[in-house]
Amino acid sequence: MAKTVKIYSTPTCPYCTRAKDYLKKNNISFENIDVSEDQDKAQEMVKLSGQMGVPVIDIDGTVIVGFDQERIAETLGL
Numbered sequence: 001m002a003k004t005v006k007i008y009s010t011p012t013c014p015y016c017t018r019a020k021d022y023l024k025k026n027n028i029s030f031e032n033i034d035v036s037e038d039q040d041k042a043q044e045m046v047k048l049s050g051q052m053g054v055p056v057i058d059i060d061g062t063v064i065v066g067f068d069q070e071r072i073a074e075t076l077g078l
Contacts (some may be wrong), residue, residue, distance in 0.1 A: 003076060005030035008045040008056040012036075015067040016055040022069060026078055 005023065007030050009016030023030050035042035035054060049056045049063050057064040059075045072078075 002029070003060045004058075005060075005076075006033055006058040007031070008033045008035050008041065008048075008058075009054050010034065010036040013054050019055045019057060019067040019072070022067070022072065026076070028076060 005028055007016065007019060007023070009020070009032060011034065020030070020032065033041045033045070035045055045054075045056050046052060048058060049065050051065050053065065055065075055067060057072065059072070062075050064071050064075065
């Protein structure tokens with residue numbers, strides 16, 4: 001069964017771009033949430049992760065802060 005993946009990001013963040021490219025390359029569909037445009041989603045991200053920095057990736061409730069490729073792969077079973 002496919003996992004639900006959300007990525008909290010900003011358009012200017014290079015690690016966000018790398019994380020999204022990595023997910024696309026592995027055919028993982030995800031919801032991109034631009035926290036620079038949506039204050040409520042930015043607050044949601046901080047509540048979720050305790051972090052102001054992006055990217056924050058939520059994979060079925062497992063929160064990964066930053067582009068941690070190994071942890072993303074492990075969580076997704078790649």
